Amino acid sequence: MWKPDRNSKKPLYAQIADHVEQRIAFGEFPPGSLLPSERKFAELLGVNRSTVILAFDELRSLGIIESRTGSGTRVSRTKWGAIPKHTPNWKRYTEGGSFLPNLPFLRRIREALAQHPELIDFASGELSADLAPVREISTLMQEKLHAPYLGYDHPQGYLPLRQALVDFLDQYRSIPTTDSSILITSGSQQSLYLITQCLLSPGDAVAIEDPSYCYSLPMFQSAGLRLFRLPVDANGIQPEDLRDLHKQHRIKMVFLNPNFQNPTGTVLSDERRKSLLELSSELGLPIVEDDAFSLTAFESSPPPPLKAIDQHGSVLYIGSFSKIAASGLRIGWMVAPNSVIQRLADARMQMDFGLSIIPQQAAEQFIRSDYVGPHLDRLRVELLFKRDLIIEAMQREWKELVSFAVPRGGLHLWCKIKPEIQESKLLEESIKQGVVFVPGTVYGSDSGYIRMTFARTRSDEIGPGIAAFARALRALL
Amino acid sequence: MWKPDRNSKKPLYAQIADHVEQRIAFGEFPPGSLLPSERKFAELLGVNRSTVILAFDELRSLGIIESRTGSGTRVSRTKWGAIPKHTPNWKRYTEGGSFLPNLPFLRRIREALAQHPELIDFASGELSADLAPVREISTLMQEKLHAPYLGYDHPQGYLPLRQALVDFLDQYRSIPTTDSSILITSGSQQSLYLITQCLLSPGDAVAIEDPSYCYSLPMFQSAGLRLFRLPVDANGIQPEDLRDLHKQHRIKMVFLNPNFQNPTGTVLSDERRKSLLELSSELGLPIVEDDAFSLTAFESSPPPPLKAIDQHGSVLYIGSFSKIAASGLRIGWMVAPNSVIQRLADARMQMDFGLSIIPQQAAEQFIRSDYVGPHLDRLRVELLFKRDLIIEAMQREWKELVSFAVPRGGLHLWCKIKPEIQESKLLEESIKQGVVFVPGTVYGSDSGYIRMTFARTRSDEIGPGIAAFARALRALL
Numbered sequence: 001m002w003k004p005d006r007n008s009k010k011p012l013y014a015q016i017a018d019h020v021e022q023r024i025a026f027g028e029f030p031p032g033s034l035l036p037s038e039r040k041f042a043e044l045l046g047v048n049r050s051t052v053i054l055a056f057d058e059l060r061s062l063g064i065i066e067s068r069t070g071s072g073t074r075v076s077r078t079k080w081g082a083i084p085k086h087t088p089n090w091k092r093y094t095e096g097g098s099f100l101p102n103l104p105f106l107r108r109i110r111e112a113l114a115q116h117p118e119l120i121d122f123a124s125g126e127l128s129a130d131l132a133p134v135r136e137i138s139t140l141m142q143e144k145l146h147a148p149y150l151g152y153d154h155p156q157g158y159l160p161l162r163q164a165l166v167d168f169l170d171q172y173r174s175i176p177t178t179d180s181s182i183l184i185t186s187g188s189q190q191s192l193y194l195i196t197q198c199l200l201s202p203g204d205a206v207a208i209e210d211p212s213y214c215y216s217l218p219m220f221q222s223a224g225l226r227l228f229r230l231p232v233d234a235n236g237i238q239p240e241d242l243r244d245l246h247k248q249h250r251i252k253m254v255f256l257n258p259n260f261q262n263p264t265g266t267v268l269s270d271e272r273r274k275s276l277l278e279l280s281s282e283l284g285l286p287i288v289e290d291d292a293f294s295l296t297a298f299e300s301s302p303p304p305p306l307k308a309i310d311q312h313g314s315v316l317y318i319g320s321f322s323k324i325a326a327s328g329l330r331i332g333w334m335v336a337p338n339s340v341i342q343r344l345a346d347a348r349m350q351m352d353f354g355l356s357i358i359p360q361q362a363a364e365q366f367i368r369s370d371y372v373g374p375h376l377d378r379l380r381v382e383l384l385f386k387r388d389l390i391i392e393a394m395q396r397e398w399k400e401l402v403s404f405a406v407p408r409g410g411l412h413l414w415c416k417i418k419p420e421i422q423e424s425k426l427l428e429e430s431i432k433q434g435v436v437f438v439p440g441t442v443y444g445s446d447s448g449y450i451r452m453t454f455a456r457t458r459s460d461e462i463g464p465g466i467a468a469f470a471r472a473l474r475a476l477l
Numbered sequence: 478m479w480k481p482d483r484n485s486k487k488p489l490y491a492q493i494a495d496h497v498e499q500r501i502a503f504g505e506f507p508p509g510s511l512l513p514s515e516r517k518f519a520e521l522l523g524v525n526r527s528t529v530i531l532a533f534d535e536l537r538s539l540g541i542i543e544s545r546t547g548s549g550t551r552v553s554r555t556k557w558g559a560i561p562k563h564t565p566n567w568k569r570y571t572e573g574g575s576f577l578p579n580l581p582f583l584r585r586i587r588e589a590l591a592q593h594p595e596l597i598d599f600a601s602g603e604l605s606a607d608l609a610p611v612r613e614i615s616t617l618m619q620e621k622l623h624a625p626y627l628g629y630d631h632p633q634g635y636l637p638l639r640q641a642l643v644d645f646l647d648q649y650r651s652i653p654t655t656d657s658s659i660l661i662t663s664g665s666q667q668s669l670y671l672i673t674q675c676l677l678s679p680g681d682a683v684a685i686e687d688p689s690y691c692y693s694l695p696m697f698q699s700a701g702l703r704l705f706r707l708p709v710d711a712n713g714i715q716p717e718d719l720r721d722l723h724k725q726h727r728i729k730m731v732f733l734n735p736n737f738q739n740p741t742g743t744v745l746s747d748e749r750r751k752s753l754l755e756l757s758s759e760l761g762l763p764i765v766e767d768d769a770f771s772l773t774a775f776e777s778s779p780p781p782p783l784k785a786i787d788q789h790g791s792v793l794y795i796g797s798f799s800k801i802a803a804s805g806l807r808i809g810w811m812v813a814p815n816s817v818i819q820r821l822a823d824a825r826m827q828m829d830f831g832l833s834i835i836p837q838q839a840a841e842q843f844i845r846s847d848y849v850g851p852h853l854d855r856l857r858v859e860l861l862f863k864r865d866l867i868i869e870a871m872q873r874e875w876k877e878l879v880s881f882a883v884p885r886g887g888l889h890l891w892c893k894i895k896p897e898i899q900e901s902k903l904l905e906e907s908i909k910q911g912v913v914f915v916p917g918t919v920y921g922s923d924s925g926y927i928r929m930t931f932a933r934t935r936s937d938e939i940g941p942g943i944a945a946f947a948r949a950l951r952a953l954l
Contacts, residue, residue, distance in 0.1 A: 001636075002655055027790010027814045028658045087789045088763040094820040097675040098700070102823050110632070124629065132627050141835075142619060150609050150803035152601065155587070178479055181505045186663075186829035193828045198574040219827045223575070286565040312564045313504010322830075326627035330833040337504045343571040346579050350696045351670045352663035352829070353799075356807040358618075359833035 003045055012047055013054035020055065021064055024075050030090050035065065035073045100218035105427065105442050112431045120465035122452040123436040125262065125323070125411060131382055131455065132326040136371040137362055144365050150357060155345035157184025157333075158360035164367040165333055172295060172376075174308040175317065175335060183341045185348075186355060187332040188292055189217075191318040194334075194344040195253075195288060196223040205249040209237055211414075213262040213290075214255050215444030229444070230254075232261060234405065236268030239275040246283055254280070254287045259294035259303045263443050263451040264414045265407030267303050277306060280314045288316045292323045295376055297409040298384040313337050321363060323411060324379065330355070331363040383411070383455055386462065390454040393466035401473060411455035414440075417448050421476050426450075429472040435465045480522055489524055490531035497532065498541055501552050507567050512542065512550045577695035582904065582919050589908045597942035599929040600913040602739065602800070602888060608859055608932065609803040613848040614839055621842050627834060632822035634661025634810075635837035641844040642810055649772060649853075651785040652794065652812060660818045662825075663832060664809040665769055666694075668795040671811075671821040672730075672765060673700040682726040686714055688891075690739040690767075691732050692921030706921070707731075709738060711882065713745030716752040723760055731757070731764045736771035736780045740920050740928040741891045742884030744780050754783060757791045765793045769800045772853055774886040775861040790814050798840060800888060801856065807832070808840040860888070860932055863939065867931040870943035878950060888932035891917075894925050898953050903927075906949040912942045 004015040023029055035041075038056060042049040056073060059065045067073040101107070109123045156162065162179035169175040185191045192214075200206065202224025208214040210229035220227055228245045230237040236258060245251050256276075258268035268276075280287050287306060294302040307317035320332035334341070348354065366372065387406075390413055394402060404415040417426075423439040430436060440449025457465055481492040500506055512518075515533060519526040533550060536542045544550040578584070586600045633639065639656035646652040662668045669691075677683065679701025685691040687706035697704055705722045707714040713735060722728050733753075735745035745753070757764050764783060771779040784794040797809035811818070825831065843849065864883075867890055871879060881892040894903075900916040907913060917926025934942055 001640075001657070022653065023655060023658075025788070025790075027787075028655065030790065030814055030816065033816065087758075088761050088791055090790075090814050090816050093676040093763065094816050096678045096681075097820075097824075098678055099674045099824045099827075101820070102826060107823065114631075126628055129628060134627050137627070150611050150614070150805035151603055151606060152804050154591075176499065178500060178505065181500075186832075189827065190829040197576045199570045201573045201575060204573075217827060222827075281564075284565050286567075286570065310504070311502070313502075313507060313567075314565055327629050327830075328627035328834045330830065337507055337567050339507065339510065339567050339571050343574075343578070346584065347574075347576045349579060350576075350666065350694060350699075352667040353804075353807065355663075356833060356836040357805045358839060359835045362835060 001044065004047065013051050013058065016041075016045065016047070016052060016055035017058040020059060021062075024064060027087060027090075029075050030087055031075050031077045033075050033091075035075065037072060098222060100222045102218060103216060103442055105424075105439055106216065108427065109436050109438065112436055116431070116434075118434070119431065120435045120461045120468065121456050122454070122465060122469075123438050124456045125453050126327040127323070127325075127379075127411070127455050128458055130458070131379055132328075133366065133371060133375045134326065136369070136375065137326065137329075137366055140365040140369055140371075141362055153354045153357055153360070155349050155354060156180075156182065156341060157355060158357055158364065161331075161360045161364040161367075162333075164364045168367050168372075169319075169335065172302075173291070173305050173319075175305060177335050180338050181335055181341060183334045183336070183345055183348075184355060184360060185320075185332040185334060186330045186352075187322050187327070188290055188318050188320045189332075190348075191320075191332055191334045192217070192255075192288070192290070193219055194348060195316065196220060196225065198344055198347045199340070200225055200253060204252045205245075206253045206255060207242055207245050207251045208255045209257065209261060211263055211440065211443035211445035211449070212255070213257065213443065216438075216442045232264050232266055234266060236261065236266050236272055237276075239272055239279050242276070242285075243279060243283075246285065251285060254285060255290070256287060256306070257290045257292070258306055259291055260296065260407060260410030262293065262410065263412050263438075263440070263445075263449075265405065265410050265412055267408070273306060273309070277310060277314070281312045284314075286314055286316060288318065290318045292318070292320050293410040295324045296380060296383055296411065298380055298387065299408065302409070307335060316340065324376065325366065329359050329363055331359055383409075386454045386457075386459060387413070389459060389462045390452060390466065393463045397466050397470040398473060401470075411453050413452045413454055415450050415452060417450060417473070419473075419477055420448065421473070423447055425476055426472060429475055430469055433468040433472040433475075435468040435472070437469065481524065489528050490535065493518075493522065493524070493529060493532035494535040497536060498539075501541060504564060506552050507564050508552050508554045509568075510552050512552065514549060575699060577699045579695060580693060580919055582901075582916055583693065585904065586913050586915065589913055593908070593911075595911070596908065597912045597938045597945065598933050599931070599942060599946075600915050601933045602930050603804040604800070604802075604856075604888070604932050605935055607935070608856055609805075610843065610848060610852045611803065613846070613852060614803065614806075614843055617842040617846055617848075618839055630831045630834055630837070632826050632831060633657075633659065633818060634832060635834055635841065638808075638837045638841040638844075639810075641841045645844050645849075646796075646812065649779075650768070650782050650796075652782060654812050657815050658812055658818060660811045660813070660822055660825075661832060661837060662797075662809040662811060663807045663829075664799050664804070665767055665795050665797045666809075667825075668797075668809055668811045669694070669732075669765070669767070670696055671825060672793065673697060673702065675821055675824045676763075676817065677702055677729060681729045682722075683730045683732060684719055684722050684728045685732045686734065686738060688740055688917065688920035688922035688926070689732070690734060690920060693915075693919045709741050709743055711743060713738065713743055713749055714753075716749055716756050719753070719762075720756060720760075723762065728762060731762060732767070733764060733783070734767045734769070735783055736768060737773065737884060737887030739770065739887065740889050740915075740917070740922075742882065742887045742889055744885070750783060750786070754787060754791070758789045761791075763791055763793060765795065767795045769795070769797050770887040772801045773857060773860055773888065775857055775864065776885065779886070784812060793817065801853065802843065806836050806840055808836055860886075863931045863934075863936060864890070866936060866939045867929065867943065870940045874943050874947035875950060878947075888930050890929045890931055892927050892929060894927060894950070896950075896954055897925065898950070900924055902953055903949060906952050907946055910945040910949040910952075912945040912949070914946065 038052045041052045162182045307315045317335040438451040515529045518529045639659045794812040915928040
């Protein structure tokens with residue numbers, strides 16, 4: 001971010017005016033576009049609001065910007081040379097395209113976090129910095145990382161990492177596989193994106209859990225898929241619901257998150273797993289299993305994945321380091337029949353030409369190191385501690401207003417808010433009180449639910465965060 | 478890759494039979510799918526062919542695989558339990574999807590290189606390992622790399638890298654910009670992908686150079702775009718051709734590679750640059766400028782990018798480290814109006830949730846280091862040396878059969894083969910002779926052209942590679 005130079009002889013306001021004029025001239029703010037408010041600009045540049053007001057006055061006097069009461073300050077359409085007919089209509093371009101933007105709630109949350117980094121964050125579905133094995137990975141990189149070859153990678157990803165994952169998946173998830181059946185991806189997100197783009201066609205019907213992380217991803221709509229719901233109860237989805245949906249809509253694929261489901265935290269029962277796999281074989285229906293959370297199991301051993309008992313190769317298995325190590329590594333994987341892996345790898349080459357070798361080397365060395373087991377053990381203990389902290393704080397602050405099932409793994413607490421409250425108002429009031437969460441409708445649920453991620457906040461922020469949320473909630477009653 | 482254990486008491490053939498059975502059971506080879514040949518298997522596993530024949534005999538006797546003369550060995554559809562009706566029809570899934578596979582020639586080249594790593598590679602459009610600043614980047618990573626935070630990144634990419642690029646683009650490419658106008662991408666490929674997915678809609682008309690790298694990318698067809706051609710002569714495209722195309726087809730965007738164009742190596746003349754930008758302003762028509770090669774200019778200073786003289790913010794500028802440092806870093810960038818950058822960053826979050834922080838840190842430190850200038854100087858000298866080597870070898874080996882313009886930058890030599898030869902035969906014969914190149918039709922040209930990348934091969938391989946190619950060519954005359 002550019003900042004004015006306080007040691008310069010040129011006054012601050014003139015530096016700012018020049019800077020804004022330059023950004024307009026480079027097309028960053030096209031004609032007619034709304035500029036950030038004076039208050040916002042002052043905050044961003046670390047100056048007084050009065051300095052920005054002076055700069056804007058200067059720009060207005062030059063005819064470069066225009067302000068109207070109540071509608072903010074815009075780049076001039078009429079006086080700034082002949083720009084209007086010369087600049088592409090970027091607004092039209094950015095509103096086009098077949099790819100849908102992120103949901104407004106998610107963009108609002110991201111924007112709030114960017115503007116106010118001090119917000120207590122119960123929204124971002126990731127680990128706090130102290131739970132990620134940052135020191136371990138740095139040490140390994142210092143000791144062992146070398147970049148012997150920095151050319152284009154194998155389309156399926158760095159071979160030594162795939163080989164390390166064969167052992168990791170065997171040891172930790174009882175999944176037997178080979179390196180040729182693995183695709184390294186930029187996290188589960190890319191695995192899902194490749195599946196929706198390359199294995200499904202517009203108009204295809206797919207079944208997803210209700211509520212589900214999938215609803216938060218406009219990628220499903222962008223791919224033109226028709227989504228059908230499988231309600232989640234305390235033991236996950238009901239296989240019979242899938243049979244009914246298939247009869248009615250010729251479902252082509254099922255997306256499931258059987259272990260500590262996002263957002264509800266539920267685990268699909270053993271019995272239902274078995275009937276689900278039987279049904280999937282009977283119908284020749286592929287299951288996409290997103291297994292991002294299983295290794296966070298707090299107390300007992302992690303529930304086995306569907307893939308471990310998949311006799312017929314019906315399961316496309318998705319995993320990632322994002323929720324169990326570090327989301328910033330951007331390392332995920334898919335295990336699938338080789339023909340599927342090859343198709344996705346080929347398509348991915350056209351989208352981004354594959355992943356960087358460097359984080360793949362770091363991930364390989366982390367998996368092969370002695371750090372993995374102790375890291376996972378510590379992670380589970382710490383997450384349990386945070387889960388207990390958030391539950392305790394909730395029962396203290398707003399017990400009578402909320403209900404939830406206690407999750408035994410994962411990063412989230414799925415809560416029902418008892419009073420009827422408008423979600424958008426609750427979110428805005430919470431931001432005012434210094435805290436963010438994700439409204440449940442993002443996951444396709446009825447209104448009245450929220451997802452509180454307890455893993456992302458520091459332990460000492462959990463109590464104050466829940467208190468702030470309680471203030472927001474009470475302010476709306 | 479799994480290998481049989483030579484110290485085991487179990488005979489090699491039995492180990493192999495068990496391994497193949499397991500891979501079939503896990504769905505890696507679905508029912509009816511073709512297995513690699515006995516010869517290929519033997520090569521992959523490092524055993525005698527007779528051992529694989531024994532293993533296959535075993536599997537055949539169990540009814541797990543079937544062989545028919547002339548059609549290879551397949552996984553049984555009938556005897557292997559009741560698999561056929563139980564496994565999803567992966568073939569149908571992998572042939573579906575709206576995303577088109579890579580061109581057959583490109584897949585054939587990649588496959589040949591994977592099977593025969595000893596092939597002399599004039600096909601891959603990248604630098605040889607000794608031209609990449611691998612040692613410099615390793616040193617920087619050892620000295621300075623630390624991973625203070627491995628959470629999700631800013632949607633536009635790592636801020637310190639964007640800030641470093643502001644200075645780099647100013648110093649090396651005379652492009653004035655700000656960090657908020659930059660998006661870090663996984664190379665130029667991802668920049669192009671985001672533009673085609675998010676700013677253009679199916680049915681839109683776009684103009685591209687003929688020949689052009691863009692033809693090699695089924696991503697344009699996958700996005701449903703209609704492609705129109707701007708022929709490239711010794712001075713690049715003719716702006717008047719664009720005016721005509723726009724009249725006829727309401728062109729929505731132009732894709733250009735003005736400096737050392739891929740594949741022809743031409744530079745768009747100054748005069749045409751000016752008229753092109755004027756035309757673009759007149760029509761409000763955005764230009765996508767792919768500037769991957771300019772810093773390779775062999776002798777004179779690099780030609781300036783269009784973006785440096787773009788008065789009206791009409792140019793979306795794309796750059797990358799792939800052709801000037803290391804393709805395996807997977808670091809590219811786009812400079813564009815902030816509204817465009819935000820739209821693409823938002824969409825990218827849904828595709829892959831952004832890039833890993835680690836290679837972005839490495840790239841930032843490389844740009845900020847004293848290594849950059851000397852690296853670029855050395856690169857230009859070495860590329861000039863290789864260009865002269867390949868031209869010399871061509872004139873020695875097959876002067877009478879080929880013609881080309883001498884490029885003054887870039888990684889490629891674009892050659893016309895004088896005799897009429899079928900491209901696919903020439904490629905296959907070349908592979909037999911130990912060398913690969915890219916047939917010109919991949920870039921949308923008439924047949925009779927080839928692209929020879931001289932940057933990827935080691936210097937001592939260039940002479941023997943060209944001799945091998947000459948043998949292939951002569952074998953077909």
